[in-house]
Amino acid sequence: MTAPTKEQVGGFLARQGIIVAFVLFMIGFSMANARFIDPDNIMGVIRSSAILGVMALGVTFVVISGNLDLSVGSMMSFSTIVVLDLHDKIGPTLAIPAMFALTLGLGAFIGFLVGYLKLNSLIVTLGMLSAIHGLTLTWSGGKNMDIADKEGTWFKVFGQGDALGIPVPILLFVLLAALLGIALAKTPFGRKVYAVGGNATAATFSGIRRARVVFICYLISAFCVATAGLIQASRSLGSQNTVGQGLELEVLAAVILGGASLLGGSGTIFKTVIGVLILGFIQNGLLLVGLQFYVQFVVTWVIIILAVWLDIAAKRGKLWSPIA
Amino acid sequence: MSDRTPALRLEGIVKTFPGVRALDGVSFDVMPGEVHALMGENGAGKSTLMKVLGGIYQPDEGRIFVGEVPAVMTSPLEAKAKGIVFIHQELSLAEELSVAENIYLGELPRKRFGLVDWARLEQQTNAILAKLRVGFDAKTRVGDLSIANQQMVEIARALTVEAKAVIFDEPTASLTDAEKVVLFDVIAGLQAQGVGIIYISHRMEEIFKITDRISVLRDGSYRGTVKTAETDEESVTQLMIGRKLDLSRNEIHHALGDVALEVRGLSCADLYTDVSFEVRRGEVLGFYGLVGAGRTEIAETLFGLRDPSAGQILLDGRDTVIRSPAAAIALGISLVPEDRKGQGLVLGMNCRDNMTLPQVDDLRAGPFVAEGAEVAIFDQYRDRLDIRTPGWKQLAGNLSGGNQQKIVIGKWLSMHPNVLIVDEPTRGIDVGSKSEIHNLIRELAAQGYAVIVISSEMPEILHVSDRIVAMYSGRIMRTFTAEEVTEDKLIQAISGLTPENVA
Amino acid sequence: ETMTIGITQNNVGVDSYQTTYEKAFIEAANANATVDAVVLDAGGDVARQIAQMEDLIQQEVDAIIIWPTNGEAVIPAVRKAHKAGIPVVVTNSNIAQAGFDFVASFSGPDNINQGARSAEIMCDKFKDMGIEKEAQVVHITGQPGYTTAIERAKGFEDRLPEVCPDVTVVDTQPGDWNREKSQKVMEAFLVKYDDIDGVYAGDDNMGVGALNAAKAAGREGIIFVGATNFAVGYEAMERGEYWGSIYQSPVDDAKAALQTAVDVLQGKDVPFLNYFDTPKITQDNMGDFSKPVF
Amino acid sequence: MQPGTLSSFLKRGAIWAFIAAELVFFTVAGEFLSVSEKTFMDIDNMLLLFKQSAPIGIIAMGMTIIMVNGNIDLSVGAIYAISAIVLLDSLTWPVFAGLGDGVIPVAWGLALLSGVALGALNGLIVWKTGVDAFIVTLGSMLGYRGLVFMYNGEQPTSHLNWTLVDFAEAQWLGLHTSTWFLLGVTAAIWFLMNRTVHGRNAYAIGNNRSAAVNAGIRVGPHMMINFMIIGFLAALSAVVFYSESGSVNPNDGELYELWVITAVVLGGTKLTGGAGSIVSTFGGVLAIQLLRKGLTHIGADTETVNLVIGLILIAVLFLDRQLNVKGKEELKV
Numbered sequence A: 001m002t003a004p005t006k007e008q009v010g011g012f013l014a015r016q017g018i019i020v021a022f023v024l025f026m027i028g029f030s031m032a033n034a035r036f037i038d039p040d041n042i043m044g045v046i047r048s049s050a051i052l053g054v055m056a057l058g059v060t061f062v063v064i065s066g067n068l069d070l071s072v073g074s075m076m077s078f079s080t081i082v083v084l085d086l087h088d089k090i091g092p093t094l095a096i097p098a099m100f101a102l103t104l105g106l107g108a109f110i111g112f113l114v115g116y117l118k119l120n121s122l123i124v125t126l127g128m129l130s131a132i133h134g135l136t137l138t139w140s141g142g143k144n145m146d147i148a149d150k151e152g153t154w155f156k157v158f159g160q161g162d163a164l165g166i167p168v169p170i171l172l173f174v175l176l177a178a179l180l181g182i183a184l185a186k187t188p189f190g191r192k193v194y195a196v197g198g199n200a201t202a203a204t205f206s207g208i209r210r211a212r213v214v215f216i217c218y219l220i221s222a223f224c225v226a227t228a229g230l231i232q233a234s235r236s237l238g239s240q241n242t243v244g245q246g247l248e249l250e251v252l253a254a255v256i257l258g259g260a261s262l263l264g265g266s267g268t269i270f271k272t273v274i275g276v277l278i279l280g281f282i283q284n285g286l287l288l289v290g291l292q293f294y295v296q297f298v299v300t301w302v303i304i305i306l307a308v309w310l311d312i313a314a315k316r317g318k319l320w321s322p323i324a
Numbered sequence B: 001m002s003d004r005t006p007a008l009r010l011e012g013i014v015k016t017f018p019g020v021r022a023l024d025g026v027s028f029d030v031m032p033g034e035v036h037a038l039m040g041e042n043g044a045g046k047s048t049l050m051k052v053l054g055g056i057y058q059p060d061e062g063r064i065f066v067g068e069v070p071a072v073m074t075s076p077l078e079a080k081a082k083g084i085v086f087i088h089q090e091l092s093l094a095e096e097l098s099v100a101e102n103i104y105l106g107e108l109p110r111k112r113f114g115l116v117d118w119a120r121l122e123q124q125t126n127a128i129l130a131k132l133r134v135g136f137d138a139k140t141r142v143g144d145l146s147i148a149n150q151q152m153v154e155i156a157r158a159l160t161v162e163a164k165a166v167i168f169d170e171p172t173a174s175l176t177d178a179e180k181v182v183l184f185d186v187i188a189g190l191q192a193q194g195v196g197i198i199y200i201s202h203r204m205e206e207i208f209k210i211t212d213r214i215s216v217l218r219d220g221s222y223r224g225t226v227k228t229a230e231t232d233e234e235s236v237t238q239l240m241i242g243r244k245l246d247l248s249r250n251e252i253h254h255a256l257g258d259v260a261l262e263v264r265g266l267s268c269a270d271l272y273t274d275v276s277f278e279v280r281r282g283e284v285l286g287f288y289g290l291v292g293a294g295r296t297e298i299a300e301t302l303f304g305l306r307d308p309s310a311g312q313i314l315l316d317g318r319d320t321v322i323r324s325p326a327a328a329i330a331l332g333i334s335l336v337p338e339d340r341k342g343q344g345l346v347l348g349m350n351c352r353d354n355m356t357l358p359q360v361d362d363l364r365a366g367p368f369v370a371e372g373a374e375v376a377i378f379d380q381y382r383d384r385l386d387i388r389t390p391g392w393k394q395l396a397g398n399l400s401g402g403n404q405q406k407i408v409i410g411k412w413l414s415m416h417p418n419v420l421i422v423d424e425p426t427r428g429i430d431v432g433s434k435s436e437i438h439n440l441i442r443e444l445a446a447q448g449y450a451v452i453v454i455s456s457e458m459p460e461i462l463h464v465s466d467r468i469v470a471m472y473s474g475r476i477m478r479t480f481t482a483e484e485v486t487e488d489k490l491i492q493a494i495s496g497l498t499p500e501n502v503a
Numbered sequence C: 001e002t003m004t005i006g007i008t009q010n011n012v013g014v015d016s017y018q019t020t021y022e023k024a025f026i027e028a029a030n031a032n033a034t035v036d037a038v039v040l041d042a043g044g045d046v047a048r049q050i051a052q053m054e055d056l057i058q059q060e061v062d063a064i065i066i067w068p069t070n071g072e073a074v075i076p077a078v079r080k081a082h083k084a085g086i087p088v089v090v091t092n093s094n095i096a097q098a099g100f101d102f103v104a105s106f107s108g109p110d111n112i113n114q115g116a117r118s119a120e121i122m123c124d125k126f127k128d129m130g131i132e133k134e135a136q137v138v139h140i141t142g143q144p145g146y147t148t149a150i151e152r153a154k155g156f157e158d159r160l161p162e163v164c165p166d167v168t169v170v171d172t173q174p175g176d177w178n179r180e181k182s183q184k185v186m187e188a189f190l191v192k193y194d195d196i197d198g199v200y201a202g203d204d205n206m207g208v209g210a211l212n213a214a215k216a217a218g219r220e221g222i223i224f225v226g227a228t229n230f231a232v233g234y235e236a237m238e239r240g241e242y243w244g245s246i247y248q249s250p251v252d253d254a255k256a257a258l259q260t261a262v263d264v265l266q267g268k269d270v271p272f273l274n275y276f277d278t279p280k281i282t283q284d285n286m287g288d289f290s291k292p293v294f
Numbered sequence D: 001m002q003p004g005t006l007s008s009f010l011k012r013g014a015i016w017a018f019i020a021a022e023l024v025f026f027t028v029a030g031e032f033l034s035v036s037e038k039t040f041m042d043i044d045n046m047l048l049l050f051k052q053s054a055p056i057g058i059i060a061m062g063m064t065i066i067m068v069n070g071n072i073d074l075s076v077g078a079i080y081a082i083s084a085i086v087l088l089d090s091l092t093w094p095v096f097a098g099l100g101d102g103v104i105p106v107a108w109g110l111a112l113l114s115g116v117a118l119g120a121l122n123g124l125i126v127w128k129t130g131v132d133a134f135i136v137t138l139g140s141m142l143g144y145r146g147l148v149f150m151y152n153g154e155q156p157t158s159h160l161n162w163t164l165v166d167f168a169e170a171q172w173l174g175l176h177t178s179t180w181f182l183l184g185v186t187a188a189i190w191f192l193m194n195r196t197v198h199g200r201n202a203y204a205i206g207n208n209r210s211a212a213v214n215a216g217i218r219v220g221p222h223m224m225i226n227f228m229i230i231g232f233l234a235a236l237s238a239v240v241f242y243s244e245s246g247s248v249n250p251n252d253g254e255l256y257e258l259w260v261i262t263a264v265v266l267g268g269t270k271l272t273g274g275a276g277s278i279v280s281t282f283g284g285v286l287a288i289q290l291l292r293k294g295l296t297h298i299g300a301d302t303e304t305v306n307l308v309i310g311l312i313l314i315a316v317l318f319l320d321r322q323l324n325v326k327g328k329e330e331l332k333v
């Protein structure tokens, strides 16, 4: 039954299939609508992808370590609401570190449950998705949170400012991506993340403290979420309680598009960034072509499946699965 | 024999993986009622060849004949339908299911409407289990069985169908002697029914005991077939590794140093009780016993993977509490675990990274991993242990079983430990590498390491140890010196027959 | 004698409107010594809302107020209450016609009318500016499938051609009552269309999201009109960035619903469609309105 | 008793103990916190509990099979919505105009068929491409939802057929129609998993996929059948629910996958596959519904509900783990 598409998909395609797909995809949309490659548009897409992107960086660590994080959307709402609320109460200089501390606290709690107590991450973060939402509603009393003085605050620099002609959200994204990318690829810690995700038992037998590695991955994820919350809050200077709702799945989709295996042990920051950009450009491209928003859903579906399929097909050298 | 039709015949089988020519034109045949040994070094291609036969891999070239009929097998199901039964090297069981369901996996007896015929299943299973003389029944959950019993379940599968050929890929790796006897009876029974048997093993004594002919593979190519009765270990070995093997004990004379590790009255739940021993620098201490005697559990305790319920561990005379492998490593203890795939390797990681994993924190250039130093370490141990791989970038999961084992050994040797514990170090390793590893163990001792070797193979234990601890059911029965030990005494001690002679 | 009134709301906590509504409702119930209130929230889930209706019927409350998650799906549940002899008052967003027989009264804003009024606000402004002949408008709607969103969109799109036949609505996308989503949609609109003169958003939350996008892209002179005037919208109007909206108070909404239920229970005559007024608010007349508390 | 029986008994018992604890808690708390005169344990309320468990419960039975099989299905909420649309829309199709109320079984059939087809598509992709089910169904969760919207724009799809509503609201032998469906599905799936070759193979596949492959079990078709079953059950759940409510929003059924998975995991099914019990899943479903209902009963507000449900989920997971630790026997990894 398995059609023998025996010929090896070239080594380059095997490793860089997602990039090839990305380039083809960009060319396709540019031909459909010239505005698509307008530098302003591209900048705009990257800027609005920055929030999703920053979150995806952290989730990449979690996924490579062999776990999931479905609480990032809910946690991002929390960070946003908290920093906006504290902005007017204790001023931005204190509000930002306070918000980071609280968000990291949540990350530490999840990291403790998944790392040290060894609870299943899918269920823990599903539970936390709900619990943190409850926390956010309690904090805000269910109301929208807005900064009173929207014109005067320097706080808006994170979401609206420019540095060297580049929007600050993009700078933050790129900076964080570079930092975390190097940490993952080049440092002993990064190596341990791959080992823990690849085979937790063998990692433990090699003297790696699995619990600590997982714990730190969740801290990194929380740090990224806090940064995303900061950008979000600063960008709109006001927010609803549900601002991050549903983002967890988009983030996961981006990480998967980047080729990280949900079983853990594989994936890179660079590919995640590509995954994020693909999602951002799909959304933008379809809007430009004038398709309804729900067509995005269908297209994203097809692209995710195709991307992952081709990725593993290249690895196994066969298009069709060998499953009988 | 040649006037009869072979039960199974292979012709010019070629199979390549990316970067590896695993099989390069292999041909051989198995007669009905014959036990045909397939031998070769680690990575020679034995398992791959059998997977081709079993329908798991498709050959790139070549043909397979079952009887006189050419057979194309695109799935295990088809292979089974053609009468080829495959007992795998790695356990291949569903732990949550019952023994009966495992034995009849894929072919549960049916009633109408796709219902399972439990009554028939149970009756058939119990009939098979009776033949195997095992102490469990059809409804036992497989996960609750010992590894050896699980292996017996695996073997029981050979008896469920009208097989033309049965393939055993290293079936005895985790069996006790008593179970081996049962297995050999089973094989003899199959033989009597005219079934052709392919038997893969690295254990010469078994090969010479039960097989009729021996075929040898080297580096994926066929090196010839000999009649077992007309050959001896030495010439088979030579055929396998292409040179003569020096089997003499590497007797470098050296003085024993201080006591590196001492254990006093150590107990852990009901796994082992009141265990005391010491290892000196320069000494190889062997642990011998049946599977389940508690040797592995002691090693795991010393490596911080279990908390003892009583007793003391002294390192260089200092009372020490070891809470985790990380702590054990920091104290200079290394453990080569018994399960290479589960505990030894990250299969999806490359060979180099696997080898340097425990010391990745120390191999640093600034905040980064010093990859150059890693490659150097890998190269050093690849040469020393003769690891067959296209390069350090190969994923550990793509190596043959024996080469995987060597990576694990290299990983712990490169830590230069004070105390090196090796648990079944040569399980699944070919004779050439085996003696290489034995020499290495002796050499390490000579360099002043304290080495603990756990093994279920008597020749191995006798060959490498300076002293031997015999264990039975969680207790030390006796400790022998190399001079006083004999095979008989050892067997007596590990069968629990001499409880009064505690050393 | 006290009366027990149960309310099942749509989705408290997603926005300030619903939260303020709930607070106001509880306050009003507490202030009324003869009322015991059971306050429930369906979390936007029809199934949960129907279950809550069943629970309230089983608890034998005296009257039920429902803020429907879906104007049609709850009709059988409403009929059940009706059959059990419990009067039902629909609040904020009406149920479909087929269920009118089982309902004592509807209390809330007239959303179709609100959409129409927003169209008028926008058209009038275009006429002031003299661009009513060529103006191009984009439309950001609320949560797809939600009655209020559908009705406002319909009101707007039916009314606009009547008052300003030459204005074109060039694109419509949902913003899900969500400021961030709306901002994204607007960003894409801005790239896609060089010439946008007006934005109509189904509520001010989304309107302000669109405004943020326009500001970030440096596009000026766009007329923003929303609905349900939120505090952020009001402030943006003060700054002169946002033109107009519809003034709708959740406090009025909640009080009206409770009062309607009480009136029904006391046997008073209540009109079947009990709309409370939701006037137009623009930069010109905003002085007449206090800043919304939500 | 065989080894392991005691621990598995404890494990299975845990969910029922949890349900008992919930009942006691809400009954007592209800006395203080609820304005209603009726107690929580009121018989009608318990009957409602079963009825209200049906939409999630029916799908949870399918999810148990899928998870035992070693997969997961995140697209059930979207399949549920599509089937509902097919059900309600087909009631109004002119081709069936002549049938009168005879259109009802036809509409049911079409809805169930759509569910099976969508499930089959998931299964086929998982089978043929070898992409992990989590990813495939994460994708189709989006894609199918897109189809929902494309079917009828952003409008709800509605059709109230009072015959249908009356049937769905009816009570037989005291139990609601939906309760009967839930019980029937539970029994059928229990039978399937414990008595048929297909069910036992599903366990084998989830337990050790390569062992199943080596034994010649055709993993692909088994997985596909299971995806078809869960598709069918998601559609059945929609049929049961929307027969009574008559209108579907395009975003209905969102987050259902989370509730369903929660119920299944509460019931002790392993996320890694190979182990799980239908009866315990039934317990998990009741436990979840009881929690939601109980919190409503004592008048908890939205934030509390979210907080409590999230933390309870984690607490149960923790307890489950504690019950399953083999004590000293377990390695510290």
Ligand SMILES: Nc1ncnc2c1ncn2[C@@H]1O[C@H](COP(=O)(O)OP(=O)(O)OP(=O)(O)O)[C@@H](O)[C@H]1O
Pocket (backbone or CB within 6 Å): B017, B018, B020, B021, B022, B040, B041, B042, B043, B044, B045, B046, B047, B048, B049, B388, B398, B399, B400, B401, B402, B403, B428, B430
């Ligand atoms: N899936 C695979 N991908 C790439 N290379 C493979 C794969 N499977 C096996 N090989 C390679 O094929 C060769 C033969 O391996 P095989 O497992 O058949 O050896 P073997 O003779 O069974 O060895 P052992 O005695 O160690 O079990 C080895 O070099 C191995 O690395």
Ligand SMILES: Nc1ncnc2c1ncn2[C@@H]1O[C@H](COP(=O)(O)OP(=O)(O)OP(=O)(O)O)[C@@H](O)[C@H]1O
Pocket (backbone or CB within 6 Å): B097, B098, B100, B101, B118, B119, B121, B122, B138, B139, D190, D194, D276, D277, D278, D279
């Ligand atoms: N006659 C038999 N022979 C061998 N194994 C059997 C036999 N009958 C049952 N089994 C095994 O024992 C297990 C228990 O089967 P049983 O029918 O009692 O299910 P159960 O435990 O009641 O089901 P549930 O998990 O739904 O509560 C089965 O899953 C099967 O693995």
Ligand SMILES: [Mg+2]
Pocket (backbone or CB within 6 Å): B046, B047, B048, B089, B400, B401
């Ligand atoms: Mg092998």
Ligand SMILES: [Mg+2]
Pocket (backbone or CB within 6 Å): B291, B292, B295, B296, B338, B423
């Ligand atoms: Mg052992």
